[in-house]
Amino acid sequence: MKARVHVMLKNGVLDPQGEAVRHALGTLGFEGVEAVRQGKVIELDLADGTSEATIGEMCEKLLANTVIESYRVEVL
Amino acid sequence: MRAAVIVFPGSNCDRDMAVALKATGADVSMVWHKDAALPDGVDLVAIPGGFSFGDYLRCGAIAARSPICKAVVDHAGRGGYVLGVCNGFQVLTETGLLPGALMRNAGLKFICKTVMLKVETSDCAFTEGYNAGDTPRFPVAHHDGNYTVDDATLNVLRAEDRIAFTYCDNPNGSVADIAGILSQNRRVLGMMPHPERAVDAGHGGTDGQALFRGLLGQLAQA
Numbered sequence: 001m002k003a004r005v006h007v008m009l010k011n012g013v014l015d016p017q018g019e020a021v022r023h024a025l026g027t028l029g030f031e032g033v034e035a036v037r038q039g040k041v042i043e044l045d046l047a048d049g050t051s052e053a054t055i056g057e058m059c060e061k062l063l064a065n066t067v068i069e070s071y072r073v074e075v076l
Numbered sequence: 077m078r079a080a081v082i083v084f085p086g087s088n089c090d091r092d093m094a095v096a097l098k099a100t101g102a103d104v105s106m107v108w109h110k111d112a113a114l115p116d117g118v119d120l121v122a123i124p125g126g127f128s129f130g131d132y133l134r135c136g137a138i139a140a141r142s143p144i145c146k147a148v149v150d151h152a153g154r155g156g157y158v159l160g161v162c163n164g165f166q167v168l169t170e171t172g173l174l175p176g177a178l179m180r181n182a183g184l185k186f187i188c189k190t191v192m193l194k195v196e197t198s199d200c201a202f203t204e205g206y207n208a209g210d211t212p213r214f215p216v217a218h219h220d221g222n223y224t225v226d227d228a229t230l231n232v233l234r235a236e237d238r239i240a241f242t243y244c245d246n247p248n249g250s251v252a253d254i255a256g257i258l259s260q261n262r263r264v265l266g267m268m269p270h271p272e273r274a275v276d277a278g279h280g281g282t283d284g285q286a287l288f289r290g291l292l293g294q295l296a297q298a
Contacts, residue, residue, distance in 0.1 A: 013179075014182070014224075016179075016180050016181070016183075017180055061141075062133070062137065067169070067175075067177045067225075068179065
């Protein structure tokens with residue numbers, strides 16, 4: 001089985017990289033880009049039957065730093 | 077004093093740290109990240125600067141889950157001293173020994189220069205060689221030194237006098253100009269600037285010597 005983990009900075013945490021990307025889009029002439037948030041996508045190849053709870057534990061213990069990041073698990 | 081300097085793949089200030097500690101009179105062991113235990117009788121663990129594991133995933137994230145870090149957390153739990161500098165500070169926040177996180181510098185650039193700090197408290201072994209209000213100059217060399225913490229935790233850090241150093245001229249966007257913080261028992265210090273790179277006249281300054289001398293003096297008494 002496969003799972004995809006989306007890791008994003010929490011709302012309210014400033015994202016200087018996203019802000020730089022927003023500026024660059026403006027430089028390229030794209031108007032109206034009001035905000036950009038940059039995150040990560042992590043794909044996991046897992047043994048069949050791995051529970052969502054176990055994947056959640058992986059996120060809590062390593063894949064996301066829950067001080068600044070939130071995560072969402074998508075089982076594929 | 078017995079000190080252990082932890083070495084990860086990608087550490088690059090480990091030898092500087094060892095030289096600074098030895099120059100102050102410490103007996104120093106280098107400890108590889110795959111070791112599961114610290115040498116017997118270690119008083120101080122130093123986690124050096126560098127780019128452990130290539131900064132993969134997040135700075136310090138992989139290092140913080142290495143076998144030796146469990147021993148470091150246990151050492152801190154027993155009231156042992158821990159000094160984390162630069163990547164070492166990032167590792168300490170990733171282990172949870174210190175609150176908050178180090179994010180990409182607000183200006184997005186890698187910053188490599190000497191900065192002026194302000195000593196906010198002299199009430200710990202690391203800073204007792206300074207007076208509160210002193211302004212030592214230490215080098216910084218980091219891309220992810222932007223200290224972030226929620227307001228509630230920041231209030232706790234302030235109320236408990238746990239902000240050890242602030243930047244006089246904030247280079248990286250850190251909350252409240254924070255350059256270094258202490259644990260609740262004041263025995264774990266994490267800081268982005270490099271005191272170990274300011275201990276020899278050849279470094280261009282010796283303002284870091286007081287940190288190592290203070291630490292050694294405090295530990296010699298213990």
